[in-house]
Amino acid sequence: MQERLEKLKSQKFLLFSLISTGFAILVAEYVGKKTAMVFTNWIFVPIPGAMLVLSIIFAKKHYISGDHGKAWIAFAIFAACWFIAEQIWLVEELFYDQKTFPSSADFFYIAGYPAYFVFAILYLKPFRNSITKKTILIASLIAVALLVPDLYWTLENNSDEDQFSIILGAIYPISDSIVLVPAIIGVKLFFGGKVNFLWVLMFFGIMLEVIADTGFQYFSLDNSYYTGHPVDILFLWSYILFSFGVYDSMKIFNSKMNFYRDKNSLR
Amino acid sequence: MKDARRALVTLAIEDTLLKVGQISYYEVLDKLYENYDCYVSDCYDHPEYLSQVLKELYGSGSLAIIESIKQYLAEANTQEEIAKFILKISE
Numbered sequence: 393m394q395e396r397l398e399k400l401k402s403q404k405f406l407l408f409s410l411i412s413t414g415f416a417i418l419v420a421e422y423v424g425k426k427t428a429m430v431f432t433n434w435i436f437v438p439i440p441g442a443m444l445v446l447s448i449i450f451a452k453k454h455y456i457s458g459d460h461g462k463a464w465i466a467f468a469i470f471a472a473c474w475f476i477a478e479q480i481w482l483v484e485e486l487f488y489d490q491k492t493f494p495s496s497a498d499f500f501y502i503a504g505y506p507a508y509f510v511f512a513i514l515y516l517k518p519f520r521n522s523i524t525k526k527t528i529l530i531a532s533l534i535a536v537a538l539l540v541p542d543l544y545w546t547l548e549n550n551s552d553e554d555q556f557s558i559i560l561g562a563i564y565p566i567s568d569s570i571v572l573v574p575a576i577i578g579v580k581l582f583f584g585g586k587v588n589f590l591w592v593l594m595f596f597g598i599m600l601e602v603i604a605d606t607g608f609q610y611f612s613l614d615n616s617y618y619t620g621h622p623v624d625i626l627f628l629w630s631y632i633l634f635s636f637g638v639y640d641s642m643k644i645f646n647s648k649m650n651f652y653r654d655k656n657s658l659r
Numbered sequence: 660m661k662d663a664r665r666a667l668v669t670l671a672i673e674d675t676l677l678k679v680g681q682i683s684y685y686e687v688l689d690k691l692y693e694n695y696d697c698y699v700s701d702c703y704d705h706p707e708y709l710s711q712v713l714k715e716l717y718g719s720g721s722l723a724i725i726e727s728i729k730q731y732l733a734e735a736n737t738q739e740e741i742a743k744f745i746l747k748i749s750e
Contacts, residue, residue: 453682454680454681454682455681457677457680457681457682458677458678458679458680458681458683458684459678459679459680460679460680460682460683461680461681461682463680518678518679518723518724518727519717519720519723519724520723521722521723521726521727522719522720522722522723522726523723580719581718581719581720582717582718582719582720583718583719584714584718584719585714585715585716585717585718585719585720585721586715586716586717586718587716587717587718587720588718644686644716645682645683645685645686
């Protein structure tokens with residue numbers, strides 16, 4: 393009962409976080425583009441920062457033990473990469489007034505994907521006996537179905553952007569599709585279990601990334617994107633979903649570990 | 660002899676769970692104690708407790724952990740008591 397109440401509270405807080413961040417960006421956008429740009433740049437400090445802090449705390453709790461211990465280290469690396477990328481974006485735009493795409497931030501965004509993929513693979517590794525070829529095939533088909541129109545849209549866009557920007561832009565939907573596959577597998581695999589919520593959040597977080605990256609590409613190549621554009625709400629939401637996923641795992645695996653660390657007490 | 664079999668089953672469970680992660684192992688211990696007032700070694704007599712706890716945590720993914728425990732015990736499967744344990748945990 394207590395557990396259910398806590399879960400409900402956490403879900404209410406998640407909903408509140410999603411609505412309030414979305415609403416705040418829309419208000420800033422309503423005030424003006426400059427306000428939206430400054431506000432959005434700064435809001436990308438605490439939200440990805442929260443994901444990074446939570447993932448470091450959780451990775452530290454695991455003591456690099458077992459597949460899940462290594463998986464959460466990979467997740468912390470992913471969170472660090474994207475946090476650094478967001479801060480580079482902020483500094484380049486607010487302090488140096490430079491073009492943010494393509495920029496050195498892209499290196500860290502892209503570097504985050506393999507780290508996330510490693511996290512997902514290591515997390516699912518102990519359960520590989522239950523992952524059928526059919527599940528992998530279905531998950532891959534869903535990912536490809538999302539990738540094809542997305543990629544077509546990016547590559548066929550008639551814009552004045554150089555070839556490098558277009559190719560760089562295409563890397564994002566491809567990477568999103570790749571990391572979507574283990575997320576779909578995770579949702580199916582852990583159905584009915586407590587850890588399923590983490591994977592549902594990961595799945596929706598990546599789905600939001602797919603939509604946000606598509607929107608970002610479309611508006612960037614169209615030259616109508618600016619920091620604070622409503623499409624940024626989706627990026628923020630994905631960070632919030634990832635953060636709540638980590639937080640939920642921390643709540644689940646919050647046993648009286650210190651008591652059990654003294655193994656003699658079990659004998 | 661029963662103690663040896665119990666130790667083997669305990670080792671199989673502990674080894675499998677520790678491969679998943681220390682934190683998962685502690686959580687399973689915690690849940691076993693919280694829900695059934697038992698320790699890992701008691702799962703030899705009550706494998707259903709372990710499968711229930713694993714299901715609560717990992718849903719259908721729990722079957723993979725049970726499969727790994729079964730693989731660990733495969734060599735000893737010829738012993739009637741171990742075979743019984745495997746049969747019960749698979750239910």
